[in-house]
Amino acid sequence: MSENLDDKLRAALRPVNPDEGFANDVLARIDANEQHTRKKLTLPRRRFRWEIPVALAASVAMTIVVGLERRQQQEQGLRARQQLIEALQVTSSKLNLVHDIVEERSRAEDARENGA
């Protein structure tokens, strides 16, 4: 029975042919696949993405602007400092002048008192 069943199974499961056009259809699919692959390779490259260089340029511009502003502020600060110093110098020289005048008058009074 075992051998008989084995033989029956082999007979029942003999391979069968596909339809006549099977091999040609396989070749046609290979051709279609190759054409598709060739098209993918010759398509124009992806659209150039402008966003990145624009973003970079904007970043650089911002850096320059911020730098210029800082420099301007520094220069303003320096000028203000200079003006203060000059103002102080003027004030100082005026004070010295006043001092000199006061001293001279004081000496003149002393001299009159001593001469009287």
Next chain:
Amino acid sequence: MDEQLARARMGDRAAFAHLVRAHQRSVYSLALRMLCDQEAARDLAQDVFLQLHFKLMHIESSAHLSFWLRKVVSHRAIDRLREKPPVDLATPEEIDVLSGAIEASGDEEDPLFQRELRRLIQEMPPAPRAVMLLRYQEDLDPIDIARTLDMPINTVKSHLKRGLATLRSRLQAPLSTPYGAR
């Protein structure tokens, strides 16, 4: 065959077509009896040959080619059945007519009995079904079946033993227990 393989590997289209024709019967039959759907089987078989076209450089010999084709079609059919079990199985009669099995096996001694065998094979789960087909359609021994399906040899033997036992049981009592039941 090795000469055709060598030429196909060098891009000879006619040689590749020759390889397809030499192996289409085996590949298609495995796909058909696994998937039980003629259109799906044809599609799967063509996919396998398309894949072969890209893998030719890895095929070392005619024996390797046969092994590779059986392995790929079996694995892909099992995967396909597991992902999407067929809802409407073609009846063995429909498969026989559509596949020309009646014409191919015109000298069948007992066509009804053989049709019943095919129907019982069709009812088996994917892995045992593949084992039975590789054994009785492709005439592989258990060691080669184990290599083809990446299955332990004992599992192959177990599937064969249980498959045959179930077939004997069902053939003696067609209305009794389904496959695998004790």
